[in-house]
Amino acid sequence: MGFSVLFSNIVNFGLYGIAIAWLVTPVVIIFMWYFGTRVLKMDNNKPFVITIASATSVCGTSAAIATAAASNAKKNDLSLAVSISIIFTIIMMVLEPVIIRATGLGELMGGALIGGTVDSTGAVTVAGTALGKLGQTTAVLVKSIQNIMIGFIAFAVAVFFTTRVENDGKHKASASEIWTRLPKFILGFFAASLIASFIVQPLLGKSVVGSVNKLLDQYKNWAFVLAFTSIGLSTNFREIREEISGGKPLVLYVVGQIFNIVLTFAVVYIALSGKYFPLPAIAL
């Protein structure tokens, strides 16, 4: 997956992309962490809180899987987070373009809003296409920049949980301890992304990276099928029912997503309305 999440995409939308994709995401994660642990008092299951938070703010399923592994979340929690994310992604994928059209937000701002708020990259592509060519391009640009954060967030979560959540507080976690507990797949993700972005693409061209990804996609799809099957096999619905009782995970997702939409809209409006900054020249 790291090979297809190109770090070099970072420049594809300049500072506009940075502002929309990156300014909001960590703020939403921190807000949801605070809301989940403090307001909803889900302190007894912090990995679940961070898994839902990253699924909401980054890219749904992929981010949930990476963060769940980084925080040592239970399989049931991952199943629940993925389920909630998928249900709402489908709804947002269809309704967001309808609302954007009805409000006359326009393809540029609408596409950026979709790219920043709809969870899955596939759903972003579909929703952006419903707006038009410019909407599709802007939505995918923003999402591809946001996707770069999966590895960084998983790494930060792994360090945070190792040094704070799983630490008894009596001693400072040493570098070797962090290394032992750190899920090593994150390093592989980074390595693949950096190699594809800064070695393979500059030397051999974008088409070669595309060909390699086409080949890797077959393995990746099988790996995802196996991962989802494994998650399903290890899911205990009785435990999930207990987990969801009280509706806290649902409240966390809904409140977090509303916060995400409002904040993303504010940043999109400031960056792309043309009132505060010059409009980006996107050549289609």
Next chain:
Amino acid sequence: MNTMKTMKKISYVILILSFIAALYIMMTHMGLSKELNFGAGAYYYADIPEFERYIRDDVYESQVSIWIIMVIFLIWRAVMYKLWLYIDSRKEDKY
């Protein structure tokens, strides 16, 4: 406590409406965009044939160097991580 109950009710209403909307969307094929109809697997981007072509790096020319953007990115990451630590420690202090 009342706020919490209201929030739960709102969330459940949204969930139920979402299920109804999902069924309606599937029944009326609203979610299908003709050129992006790759079957049931269309949800996940890895299933979209040649997904790379949707990521266009030739439509916008950034005036800012990639290294400046990366530095901004790393600084922002560090600031946000510190904020996360601060908020988490503030929470512990209050308990």
